[in-house]
Amino acid sequence: MIRMNEHFNKLQSSYLFSTIGKKVGEFQAANPSVSIIKLGIGDVTHALSAEIVQAFHAGVDELGDDATFRGYGPEQGYEFLRNAIAEIDFQARNCDIQADEIFVSDGAKCDTGNFQELFAQDITIAVPDPVYPVYVDTNVMAGRTGTFSKGRYEGLVYLESTKENSFVPSPPEKTVDLIYLCFPNNPTGATATKEQLTQWVEYARANQALILFDAAYVEFIRDPRLPRSIYEIPGAREMAVEFRSFSKTAGFTGTRAAYTVIPKDCLVYDHSGSGHSLHALWNRRQTTKFNGLSYPVQRAAAAVYTPQGQAQIHAQSDYYLENARLIREAMTGLGYPVTGGENSPYIWVEAGGDSWDFFDMLLQKAGVVTTPGSGFGRCGEGYIRISAFNHREKVLQALDRIAQALKS
Amino acid sequence: MIRMNEHFNKLQSSYLFSTIGKKVGEFQAANPSVSIIKLGIGDVTHALSAEIVQAFHAGVDELGDDATFRGYGPEQGYEFLRNAIAEIDFQARNCDIQADEIFVSDGAKCDTGNFQELFAQDITIAVPDPVYPVYVDTNVMAGRTGTFSKGRYEGLVYLESTKENSFVPSPPEKTVDLIYLCFPNNPTGATATKEQLTQWVEYARANQALILFDAAYVEFIRDPRLPRSIYEIPGAREMAVEFRSFSKTAGFTGTRAAYTVIPKDCLVYDHSGSGHSLHALWNRRQTTKFNGLSYPVQRAAAAVYTPQGQAQIHAQSDYYLENARLIREAMTGLGYPVTGGENSPYIWVEAGGDSWDFFDMLLQKAGVVTTPGSGFGRCGEGYIRISAFNHREKVLQALDRIAQALKS
Numbered sequence: 148m149i150r151m152n153e154h155f156n157k158l159q160s161s162y163l164f165s166t167i168g169k170k171v172g173e174f175q176a177a178n179p180s181v182s183i184i185k186l187g188i189g190d191v192t193h194a195l196s197a198e199i200v201q202a203f204h205a206g207v208d209e210l211g212d213d214a215t216f217r218g219y220g221p222e223q224g225y226e227f228l229r230n231a232i233a234e235i236d237f238q239a240r241n242c243d244i245q246a247d248e249i250f251v252s253d254g255a256k257c258d259t260g261n262f263q264e265l266f267a268q269d270i271t272i273a274v275p276d277p278v279y280p281v282y283v284d285t286n287v288m289a290g291r292t293g294t295f296s297k298g299r300y301e302g303l304v305y306l307e308s309t310k311e312n313s314f315v316p317s318p319p320e321k322t323v324d325l326i327y328l329c330f331p332n333n334p335t336g337a338t339a340t341k342e343q344l345t346q347w348v349e350y351a352r353a354n355q356a357l358i359l360f361d362a363a364y365v366e367f368i369r370d371p372r373l374p375r376s377i378y379e380i381p382g383a384r385e386m387a388v389e390f391r392s393f394s395k396t397a398g399f400t401g402t403r404a405a406y407t408v409i410p411k412d413c414l415v416y417d418h419s420g421s422g423h424s425l426h427a428l429w430n431r432r433q434t435t436k437f438n439g440l441s442y443p444v445q446r447a448a449a450a451v452y453t454p455q456g457q458a459q460i461h462a463q464s465d466y467y468l469e470n471a472r473l474i475r476e477a478m479t480g481l482g483y484p485v486t487g488g489e490n491s492p493y494i495w496v497e498a499g500g501d502s503w504d505f506f507d508m509l510l511q512k513a514g515v516v517t518t519p520g521s522g523f524g525r526c527g528e529g530y531i532r533i534s535a536f537n538h539r540e541k542v543l544q545a546l547d548r549i550a551q552a553l554k555s
Numbered sequence: 556m557i558r559m560n561e562h563f564n565k566l567q568s569s570y571l572f573s574t575i576g577k578k579v580g581e582f583q584a585a586n587p588s589v590s591i592i593k594l595g596i597g598d599v600t601h602a603l604s605a606e607i608v609q610a611f612h613a614g615v616d617e618l619g620d621d622a623t624f625r626g627y628g629p630e631q632g633y634e635f636l637r638n639a640i641a642e643i644d645f646q647a648r649n650c651d652i653q654a655d656e657i658f659v660s661d662g663a664k665c666d667t668g669n670f671q672e673l674f675a676q677d678i679t680i681a682v683p684d685p686v687y688p689v690y691v692d693t694n695v696m697a698g699r700t701g702t703f704s705k706g707r708y709e710g711l712v713y714l715e716s717t718k719e720n721s722f723v724p725s726p727p728e729k730t731v732d733l734i735y736l737c738f739p740n741n742p743t744g745a746t747a748t749k750e751q752l753t754q755w756v757e758y759a760r761a762n763q764a765l766i767l768f769d770a771a772y773v774e775f776i777r778d779p780r781l782p783r784s785i786y787e788i789p790g791a792r793e794m795a796v797e798f799r800s801f802s803k804t805a806g807f808t809g810t811r812a813a814y815t816v817i818p819k820d821c822l823v824y825d826h827s828g829s830g831h832s833l834h835a836l837w838n839r840r841q842t843t844k845f846n847g848l849s850y851p852v853q854r855a856a857a858a859v860y861t862p863q864g865q866a867q868i869h870a871q872s873d874y875y876l877e878n879a880r881l882i883r884e885a886m887t888g889l890g891y892p893v894t895g896g897e898n899s900p901y902i903w904v905e906a907g908g909d910s911w912d913f914f915d916m917l918l919q920k921a922g923v924v925t926t927p928g929s930g931f932g933r934c935g936e937g938y939i940r941i942s943a944f945n946h947r948e949k950v951l952q953a954l955d956r957i958a959q960a961l962k963s
Binding site (some may be wrong): 148149150151152153156158165188190191192193194197199200203204206207208211212213216217218219253254256257260261262266267268269270272279280282284285288324325348349354355356357398400401402415416417418420423428431432434435436437438439440442443444470490538 | 556557558559560561563565573588593596598599600601602603607608611614615616618619620621624625626628639661662664665668669672673674675676677678688692693696732733747748762763764765803806808809810811823824826828831836839840842845846848850851852859887926946
């Protein structure tokens, strides 16, 4: 009899954004005349920039001509893209990362989701709370947790990110083996200083732990004192993997491109305590289960690293950051404490009550979609996340409607 | 201490095609003047057809304009593509498959590799021998096998595909829970009749087993009596999942697109024997770990289903099949028994000796790259696979060189 992976039964009913989608659909059906404004899911709204579009087309044309056609590419990504990433995103910032330590993929969701496959079944895992649900759910599916109880999975160590610690948790008392961190944070928008990340790298070294550092939102950092990569921290080459995405950086949510950095100094241990190369392990995983990113998409991604491409994506993130500033100021002005939105496209708003109630109220009274903080974990209760990804006029209109709703 | 998934240590040193790549690289370095002809890895060589290129460009243009920009799409694929697939690939052939039973992805390698995540750890798995290595290696990584010994992993049931059964194995005596089948077969090029597939569907029903049917090469079937989908077999909706790919069908090895069909009638059971929807399980897996296929690629894939697109891809597969005919006849003429190559782009050649010796001889004496059959399993020993994916003049030149080498 074909039996199922019963760990799937531990998963909570529905992925957060599916529930939101359902609520929005019901509201729209009941109120067909309302033009809903979406500041919920963190999806970009601006077209790919001209430089990227041009390179994308050129890549398609190459595949349309026998003389330049390319079939299977390297599973790890083409050298032209890995070189550009290593130079611009790391070496130019004095991070010692080489091109062959970059693994190009079709999404940071895939990479952060699949990465747990490399580890033993019984490691101890620390996840932030609130958290991007993928880190947790993929470990639940793999059987690394107990059941769900009182908003948490048994067996995980939750790193509470609260007002008290300015949403940046310190390393736990307890020893853990694998640590998921995300800065600028999804969902809180909080950022970590070099000193804070240094604490984590030192904790990892002291415990032979590994940090999985999700830097999907790094393009929104404007404060020059903030680290833009975990590899700005001394010793991180041995203790951390970094995930990056073109989704928010360059508007690739529909185009799909991302990469993962695995320094060759990272080790993972067998039962006898012998070290093995984490890079080699992921390489084996990827060559067995992945066939490389679409070639024209790799050409498009490489265009991000041209001087024009860099200027264009920077202008886009400036635009979204101005939206974020407007949202911050409006919510603050309405008396709601906020964090994030300065070096991040997310604004984390203290709702003064239940997350879903506040979400429902904004949907019903203002026709504005946000994301209830409790969907990201127990510490997200009482908050909502507002995303700055939208057109300016929509953001302004949403803020007007929210002001009306909250004053009424 | 961060500990590894030690099942990875059971994997044999290197993926087959990496070893071949290394040997070819060494030969080329030692013989820089030889123009090597690759009939090894099954990679297409012809440009995307005009209809596909045009749709691909149109998709890119949509992403380059704020008015038509699309961000995250449905993880399962856009309706326009799922509808086209369901209509043309299934309903037009009297297979009862609906659009919402189609899951679009970036590769059949990913899907066949990831699908095992849905099952319990201790199911019994049958795999063909010779076999596409991904079916086996992904289950090894997941810990569903013992160690490797004498060319096989302990715990797997091997379905021997030999000259005696014309390379189409019958269901085993032993009860198994999960069965990987691939027709037209990679690597042997053998095809299965409706009667043979019916035997498998009946076996699955009798044992509450599930068939994972890899139909990546279905576009090469010309014999109208041969089934082009497992769903042509009565009752298969309850017993089988089907994997399809645009790679060989439409020249998408560098573009990346595929899909998996999971009929809503397929069940998978928990420890108490209760049935659960396999479709719901894969949907949960995909929405958690995958973000959908690149939008312009989905537009390109949909163009495959226009009348012009169908005519163009059919002309391409005709071309490769003519190559296959030439290879078949040449090898037969040289006294080597062959199978495949009639409804398949692969020709399986009995080498009359050790696979790697024959591979090395063809590389050294003819500068032609093939694939040693033993790389696909114990029953592949004594065979090589020749791929028909190349330009006609290269194929003719390779056959001339092989004739010279074998006669000398």
